[in-house]
Amino acid sequence: MASEKLSEAKKAKNDEFFTQYFDIEKEISAYIDCNPDVFRGKTVLLPCDDPEWSNFTKYFAQNFERFGLKKLISTSYATKSKNYKIFYQPTLFESTNPQFDQQKSDIKGKIFTLTGDRTGDREINVDDLEWHYLAGDGDFRSKEVTKLRDQADIIITNPPFSLFREFLAWIMEGKKQFLIIGNMNAITYKEVFPLIKEKLVWLGNNYKVNAGAMFFEIPEAIANLEQVREIKADEKGNKIFITRVQGIRWFTNLDHNRRHDAIPLMTMAENLKFSKHKEIRGKDSYYKYDNYDAIEVPYVDAIPSDFDGVMGVPVSFLDKHNPEQFEIVGITDRDNNSGMKTKEYTAKEAPNYGDLNRRGVIKIGNDYIPIYARLLVRRIAR
Numbered sequence: 001m002a003s004e005k006l007s008e009a010k011k012a013k014n015d016e017f018f019t020q021y022f023d024i025e026k027e028i029s030a031y032i033d034c035n036p037d038v039f040r041g042k043t044v045l046l047p048c049d050d051p052e053w054s055n056f057t058k059y060f061a062q063n064f065e066r067f068g069l070k071k072l073i074s075t076s077y078a079t080k081s082k083n084y085k086i087f088y089q090p091t092l093f094e095s096t097n098p099q100f101d102q103q104k105s106d107i108k109g110k111i112f113t114l115t116g117d118r119t120g121d122r123e124i125n126v127d128d129l130e131w132h133y134l135a136g137d138g139d140f141r142s143k144e145v146t147k148l149r150d151q152a153d154i155i156i157t158n159p160p161f162s163l164f165r166e167f168l169a170w171i172m173e174g175k176k177q178f179l180i181i182g183n184m185n186a187i188t189y190k191e192v193f194p195l196i197k198e199k200l201v202w203l204g205n206n207y208k209v210n211a212g213a214m215f216f217e218i219p220e221a222i223a224n225l226e227q228v229r230e231i232k233a234d235e236k237g238n239k240i241f242i243t244r245v246q247g248i249r250w251f252t253n254l255d256h257n258r259r260h261d262a263i264p265l266m267t268m269a270e271n272l273k274f275s276k277h278k279e280i281r282g283k284d285s286y287y288k289y290d291n292y293d294a295i296e297v298p299y300v301d302a303i304p305s306d307f308d309g310v311m312g313v314p315v316s317f318l319d320k321h322n323p324e325q326f327e328i329v330g331i332t333d334r335d336n337n338s339g340m341k342t343k344e345y346t347a348k349e350a351p352n353y354g355d356l357n358r359r360g361v362i363k364i365g366n367d368y369i370p371i372y373a374r375l376l377v378r379r380i381a382r
């Protein structure tokens, strides 16, 4: 029970991680490279973003003109409603504004909109944002924010980590274009994988995500030494605490050039002869699963270029996936979503039959060896 509480608290805390400006800049530039007009004439909604904290709001406000945006909407979530309470003091921007209301400040969300140069200084930036309190707390699931979703063309944010499934479902329900941050584990969720299989969702450019990790800013109030990797200072000299989170990726349905690059691969014969992986080099063949009509490929760079059947590949394959090169036919899990499963184990065969039925299994002698989650993929014939 105590450990459950601790992990709940940790999850809630992780909801308050903020994306760094240059990570946003780096990712967005991939979509602009692919289509310079990707944002032209569009309304962009940032639904978990208070400009006080969010670099998404700052970035899109600063690039409003360059991208040719029609409207930028950013909404924030009320401090009182947050899972993890951070001591919050209204900024001068809010407290000196005639609309400031001490009572509302804590319990209401806010909406910030940008449509052009409001200040008349011939520049469009965060100073041109107009704001007011929302009727509710700014929960993305509320009717009020859902209405904003429906008006928007593209939804962009780093949503609360603990609500990733719900957040993606909310976007899909609105049939919107999107770019959001989430954990790589989400790929195997039963609510997410079918969207990836159907090519409704894919991984973003994720250029050089540092060995699969991303660095986030954390408010001083929740920063602890165990988490903090670096302390930086912003332009005003305020301390910024940086933490590292493993397995983070951008998820999207916006096109980018990287997903049209084919993975360079060797043939099966070449892999068996020259592969740098000892599990493959010098063998007669790849392992075939005992319970799937597919071969096991333990590394993405060991995928044979000339095999026509189904292959089980690591989930990290998606980082390099080009839909013109391979189709995704399923994932090894309890269900038979791929139609490639050939067997269900029973207690008679193996005491760990439950675990085996959740995975692809290799049989060596009398031993059943369960393999990590694998995507089942097939090359697209030319």
Ligand SMILES: C[S@@+](CC[C@H](N)C(=O)[O-])C[C@H]1O[C@@H](n2cnc3c(N)ncnc32)[C@H](O)[C@@H]1O
Residues within 6 Å of the ligand: 014, 015, 016, 017, 018, 019, 047, 048, 049, 053, 054, 055, 056, 076, 077, 082, 083, 138, 139, 140, 141, 157, 158, 159, 160, 161, 163
């Ligand atoms: C991971 S943080 C990221 C913030 C910002 N998008 C960024 O990337 O810097 C997620 C934010 O969503 C807020 N949030 C949590 N639950 C929410 C909800 N149901 N609706 C809207 N925002 C929520 C959190 O308080 C937090 O500020």
